[in-house]
Amino acid sequence: MxxxxxxxxxxxxxxxxxxxxxxxxxxxxxxxxxxxxxxxxxxxxxxxxxxxxxxxxxxxxxxxxxxxxxxxxxxxxxxxxxxxxxxxxxxxxxxxxxxxxxxPLTFHARLCAKSRTYLYRVGVLRPEFCDDPEQIHPFTRFIPIDEHDRCYFIANKNFDPDRLKRAAALCEGYHDFRTFMAIARGNLWQQMPTYTLRRIERITVERGSSMASAFSRKLADRYYEYWDIRIKARSFLYNQVRRMVGAWIAAAEARITERDVQQMLTVPAKSSWSSTTRRILSSVTMSFLEQLQKSRHSLQPTETTVTYMDGSRKVFRGEIERDIPKRLGFIIDNSPDQVPACVLSQFLYLGSQDCVRREVFEKYEISHVLSVGIETPPFEGCPQVRCNFIECLDLPETDLAVVIKQSSEFIEGCRRDGGRVLVHCNAGVSRSTSVVIGYLMKHHDYSFLQALGLVKSKRPCVQPNVGFINQLKKLQ
The missing domain is CATH 3.30.70.580 (Pseudouridine synthase I, catalytic domain, N-terminal subdomain)
Incomplete structure (x- = not known):
């Protein structure tokens, strides 16, 4: 190969x-x-x-x-x-x-890339033509055919390049760019808190020039001022660059303020996206019907298998359906999760209720067991293991502060005694994970992102519910 x-x-x-x-x-x-x-x-x-x-x-x-x-x-x-x-x-x-x-076979085009650079070209109608109705209208203004789909043209007398530069400068450095990310269906990684953290190495806004041929360049220079926007980073989120440039241009046109751009960075959320900010799109304008027709042609044929409660199954493909052999109406998991993740060496372990077994306790020398939201399953042969149960529902509205306070006291007591503690809930995904993250933040001075990153590196399946994540962020 x-x-x-x-x-x-x-x-x-x-x-x-x-x-x-x-x-x-x-x-x-x-x-x-x-x-x-x-x-x-x-x-x-x-x-x-x-x-x-x-x-x-x-x-x-x-x-x-x-x-x-x-x-x-x-x-x-x-x-x-x-x-x-x-x-x-x-x-x-x-x-x-x-x-x-x-x-070499070790080379990877995406992972080995050192940086990526985007260039956006903006053509701004000169102020002296902004009162001309013919030049203001998008379908009658002059646009050099050489620049078709290669430059974004603006007709706004309020456009200020200094505001554009100041808004762009806010995005340099290490930020959470969730506000500027478009959601891609089926990408579960986008839901991770650390996924949207990115570092932009450099942003430059410089005066550019027309790329039109000699035939139309004279008119192009007469009507427009050109600006080149370059953004350099190692990686970008889905649609991040388009949405950032859209926000900067909105600030340059005084439709939003620099403070609005700052809020998009400091409060990273879909709700922080200003409704007055448009995403920079291709200059080709399509009707809604044309967009639907185009997207329909891009769809791929697919089959959907539906399993009913009685075990019967059907396969649907368009308007066609056919029966296939029966099976159980649920999926059996024959691989119990009996390996706890060691979060802190020779002390703090995280797992599911499947880990509450004598063999696991003996192998990992567990001396304390903290059961979060689910009582410790009965086991024999380890009378020396100290168990503690704390009530906790896996619901966003559950008060996590009380749970973390009680849990941290038990975990810290184990540390002082020189023991090893296993923290578990039902699946070892949400409740016990939130308790471990809260303990790391409270007793080891971790930030939320640092604690989540550590726990996820040890047990990749963890995912606290949305309410727990918001409460943990407030503990910082």
Whole structure:
């Protein structure tokens, strides 16, 4: 197996996005179709460095792919470059491969990337033309055809580039950018508190110039002032850059204030997004009906299996349904969770009620057991183990402060006695996790994010409910 790094550029106007769809309307799909012409014997997967949104162009994106030839020999990188560009050219696909290289199998296009840079170009109608009704209207104003889908044009006499620069400067550094993230369906990682923490290395707002040809450049310079906005970071959230630029432009147009932008950062939540801030989109304006029709064509056919309480099952595909063999109306978990996670070395353990077993106590030398919300299951053979039960419902409105106070006293008493404590609830996901996080914050000076990060690194399945998370944040 050989791994190849492919650098490419493309015009993203008519691409849906970089999602993994095997059709020419996505960058990755078009690349997969072109690579299959080389007839590799393996089922390959393309890994992109950056998943650009629909309508976004790329000057130099990177992907890696593993290809295995039928004779075991590697493909020549130059032949891959030539073959891909030949396919894209013949199919009128606006993708150009810049270079192909043979890289080690340890290389990963996304994980090994040091930084990513976005460029947004903004054309602002000069103030002397802002009173002209013809130039104000989006369908009658002059826009150089060379800049179509390559620049965002604004007609607002209130536009102030200094306000734009000050608003942009607020976003530099390490912040929680949850306000600026668009929710992607099915991505459970987006719900994690630490997922939206990102560091923006540099933001620059500089005067730009028209990219129009000589034929229309004179008119372009007459009507517009150009500004280049560059944002550099190692990684970005879904739609983060578009929404940030939208907020900065709204501040430049005095539709929101710099204080509003600051609030979006200090109070990271969907509710902090200002309704007067529009997301910077492609300059192509579609009716709502056209958007629905376009999104319908991007849907993939799928099958849905429905299991009823009596065990009967049906498969639905569009308007067609068919019966399949019966099974139990529930899923049996035959893998008990009997391995507690060691949060603090030789002292604090976290797990589910399956860990309350004599074999587990002996193996990990457990001397104390704290049961949160569920009483300790009966066990024999360990009379020396000290048990404590604290009532706690796994509901957002449960008062966690009282539970943490009682629990921390028991855990701290175990530490003073030189013992080892197992904290558990039913599944070891929400209640016991919240207790351990609260103890780390109260007795070990952890911040909420530090405590959550430590616990999750030891037991990845943990997830306190939303109410517990909000209460734990207030304990800082």
């Amino acid at each position: 050989n791994r190849y790094l492919i650098n490419l550029s493309y015009v993203g106007t008519h691409f849906r996005d970089n999602g993994r769809l095997e059709d020419p309307q996505s960058v990755e799909g078009a690349l997969e179709i072109a690579l299959k012409k080389f007839r590799p014997v393996n089922e390959f997967k393309i890994k992109l460095s950056s998943r650009t949104d629909a309508g976004v162009h790329a000057l130099n994106n990177a992907v890696h792919v593993d290809l295995e030839r039928y004779n075991g020999k590697p493909y020549e990188p130059d032949k891959l470059t030539q073959g891909l560009n030949r396919t894209f050219g013949s199919q009128k696909i606006p993708i150009r491969v810049l270079r192909t290289r043979h890289v």
